[in-house]
Structures are given as C-alpha cells and as structure tokens.
Amino acid sequence: MTGAELKSPEDLLKERFGRVEKAIELGEPDRVPLIIFTCGDILRKYAKGYELYFNYDRAREVSVRFATEYPVDVFLAALAAEGFIFALAFSDYPDIAPSVRFWTGPMHDALGDKYTRWPGRELPEDSIFQFIGGQFMEAKEYCKLSDDPITFLNEVILPRSCLNLEKPNSEKANVALIRLGVEVSRYLKFLGDSAADLAKVGVPSLPLTFAYAPLDFIGDFLRYPTGALLDVRRHPDDVKRACEALVEPILKVALSLKPAGAKYAFIPLHLNEYLSPKLYNEFYWPTLKKIIVALYEQGIKSLVFFEGWHDPHLETILELPRGWGIAYFEKTDVRKAKKILGGHTCIMGGVPPSLLLEATPDKIKGYIKDILSEVKPGGGFILSPGVADIPMPVPPENLRALIDAVEEYGRY
C-alpha cells in the first residue's frame, strides 16, 4: 500500500487496527478498511491443503507470506474447523472451553469426530477441510437436551459423534482426550506465534471470542441442518425450548475469553437463509438476539457472518442496540444493507469472490469504485470478500487490484 513501506510495523499495526475500530464504532476512518478471511483456500497458493491443517509451522509460514505479499487491515486465517460442540460441552470450565472451540487436523485424528472431513484423510490432499455435520440426536431426545444440555452432550452426543469416544471411560476414550489436550496446547502456541508473526509485518489480528446461534447449533451438531428445519415444523415447541436452554452455555463460552482481552464475538450463521421471516422470527432470531445483546452489555461486540441471502431479515437487525457490532454479509447487497442499517450497524462485505476469480483488474477496480461511492459516505463500512474465503486460482494481479482499489477509492 502507498507509503506502507516507510512506516514501522508498530505504526502500521496501530494505524490499521485503529481504522477497523473506527469503522466498527460507526465512524469515518482515514479510509475504508479491508479485511480478508480465509479457511485455507487462497493459502493453497503456497502449500497443499493437507499441510495447512496438519503442519503448524507450514501454516505459520504461509499465513505470514500471504499477509506480506497482500497486506490488508486485518488478516484472519481460520485454519481449523468448527468444533463448537466441545466448547459447549465444557462450558462450565472457562480455562478449557474456548481452547477446544476449533479443531485442527491432528485434533480430528485424536477424536475421530464424524463432523469434519480433512485433506489427506477423507478428502484429496489438496482440498480444504470441510464441516459436514450429521444427525446424532433423535427428535424424541429434545427434552433431554433441554433439561440438561451439558450432561446430554457429554454423556450421549460425544460418544455418538466421535469414534474414539464411543466407549466413555475406556482406555481408547481417555487416550483420545489426552491426545486432544496435547494438540490443544500446540494449537494455542501456533495461534499466539501466528499473531506475533503477523504483527511483525504490521498486520493486526482481531481479538476474537466465539458464539453460536442456538438453532444452528442444533442443525450443525445434533440434527443436521435439514433435520433441524423439519423439526421446526414437526416439533416446534421442543425446538424452541432447546434453543432457550442453549443460550446460557453459549454465553459462558463466549465470555470465557473476556478476561484474556477478547473484544469481538464471531458468530457464523447458517440457517438464516433457509427460514421465512415468520420462522426466523419465531425460532431463530429471539435466542440469537438475546446472545448478541447480552454480549454487548458485557462489552463484547459481535461479528456476525450472515451467510447467504439475508435480505428478508435485514430490518430485524435494527432491534439490536446501535453500535452492537459488525454485520458481515455474503449475498445481501451491501448497498441495500447500508441504506437500511447505516448509522446503526457497521457493515462488512461487498466483494464477490467469483468477481476476483474471473474479472480483469480494471473491472475489479471499477466495481470497487462504484460500490464504495455508495457505501463509503458516513463511515461504518468495512470492505471484504463476501464469503469467508478467496478461491486459490484468483490471479495475483486481481488481489492487488482489490488492495489498490480500496487505497485509491476508499479515502475519506
């Protein structure tokens, strides 16, 4: 970026993070911030998918290489899969719960979980990890979940969903948990080292904690997404009660990282796009709203990834307190979102990954110029590729065009 090479990493860190914070506070920074997320796809430019999730040293090396070649205001490499069920199962232990929130390749090996698939294991070596979920709870078991979620997850669901935990108290199960613990400490060290590597090149990370929408938890970890959707029709009262019962443990997980300095809770949504406004407002939104508001009252803002097309539910966001956090949109047009939510919610997104893949650098720049001319005024906007990843074959000149365009057209 212009002038970046003249500044020290410390100054760059401060400048970039300040820019992002200002936008989150609904203000106008010196220019529109650019955030890039990846689950590994774009990093396959430098390493095989398999290496990204099984070799922490390689993962560190390629993350910092990407951030050096393509410097942005925040770079987030989530090289681990969704493991929120473990965080929730251990939510009464704040020293453990957040550490098992994500699973890396070796943790998958330790647990034999049936939720995730990995390159070099169930998938081709150069793929990326995938969360697939499954059905591990019967519809008739909703009451057990609602009565005592923690006991039910530990005693019934984990043995069903993790091959190596299928016989609780067995040698195999105990070894699996010890292996998990060993991997967790290696992973935490990797996270700390990676953040330090990025800081050395002047690219900040976000101090994140994590939460979940209760109905998504049911869909992802217990009933499979389509199963949860069918339950909404067949067992509506059971579903509502279970969602309510999950709020408290989810909040415990999210707040467990507050003492360590977490400022933002990342909440990726899944079933939002599937639901009609009527079902969304009855089954999904009330408990999600409760979580976002409770975190806000504790000084934690949420970074909610509204997967897919969130248009029918946009106005419900206005029910949250002004400045509650960041709404990260995928297919919802950020121009439309800004019109409805501007001055109330910080909006993030705006760049379809397919555009980066297929368009020319000039077209990309033109697109960003147009979109920024509409969403930049008034602040409270962060530019970002609209799916939390960038496809590996995106040409380098297109990534540079993205970075140059925000520099050229994003200034206030």
Place this chain on the structure above:
Amino acid sequence: MSLADLIDAFVNLDENRVLGIVEKLLREGTDPSEILEACRKATTIIGERFERGEYFLSELVFASEIFNSVMRVVLPELKRETKPLGTIVLGTVQGDIHDIGKNIFKAFAEAAGFKVIDLGVDVPPERFVDAVRTHNPDIVGMSGLLTISYESMKKTVNALKEAGLRDRVRVIVGGGRMDEHVKRYVGADEWADNAMLGIRKCKEMLGLGG
C-alpha cells in the same frame, strides 16, 4: 378425497394429510401415475411461490421430504414409466462433499419430470465423463458449495471437452455461490444459485419453456 385435495395439502405442506390422501387414493385404485402428476403440479406451484418470495428454502426442504415420502409409496405401484422431460447427470464436484442443495434440486427435478442420475458427492471429472458416456444425458448438473468447487467444475468441463462430449450436453453449475462470473470461469452454459432457478434453466436449455 381427490387429486385436487392432494395438490392442496401438498402445496400447504401438510405432510400427514398428503400421506393419508395418497394411501387412500391408492387403496381406491387411483392410477399411481395420476398421483405423481398431482405431486408434479403441487411442486410446480411450490416453486412459483418460492420464486415470488412467498416460500423459502425451509419450505423447499420440507416439500422435497414430502415428495420423497410419496415416491416411496407410489413408485412400487407404478406400472408404466412415463417418458422423462430429459436426463440429468448430477453430482457434487470433486473435493466438495456438501449435498443439501443437490438433494433439493434432485427432488424437484424428478418431481418436474426429469430423470436424474445422481453420482453423489466428491465426484471426480472422470466419473462425470463415464456417466455421460453411459447415460447419454441432455444435461450435466455440477453442484458445489465451497469456493474450491470452482476449480473442480472447470476441470470437469475440460475433461468433457477432452473426451469429445462437451458439445453433446448442456452444462449447468448450481450452488449458493454460483453466478455469471463462475459460469464463465468454468465454461458452463448456465448457473443457478437455488434449486428452482436451476430447474427453470434446465427446462429452458431443452427448449421446454420456464
């Protein structure tokens, strides 16, 4: 209880009523192909409601569940096969294992009258090529959720070209993250980011109207 009642119950997603009516109609000797035709009409109306924004994906998921349940009862009773609108070879491309979208598309495509050859998930290019050789379909439908699927879709189209089969089929890519850019990158003929749009485009590609 008539076929009109069946359509009404199906369109309103009244699962128990649909299955009750189907059972009764079969017991009374109604031609199973008429029952299928009624379900076809119902899913067309559901599709229209979806495209008008009155129904959402959860309604499509529920409707495909109901359709699959009806098929389980009706298919064994079916004495003659009706001529399909066309044949679709369908699969989630190599490296991607997500199939919720593919399965919704499949149920609605079958309900619409297509014959669907479902190759499953993580389907390598050569399996698409083999399936095109074996089944001689009108359409190849490639599904994918993740950004890595774009590459596999492109490889699959290239494999069809190398095998000299690309001109014999129409190719559509489907999934929540498909758009005009992906279509061009992959070298497909059409794209769809939801099942109903996919079925409309499949019909259009075969000159069958929307």
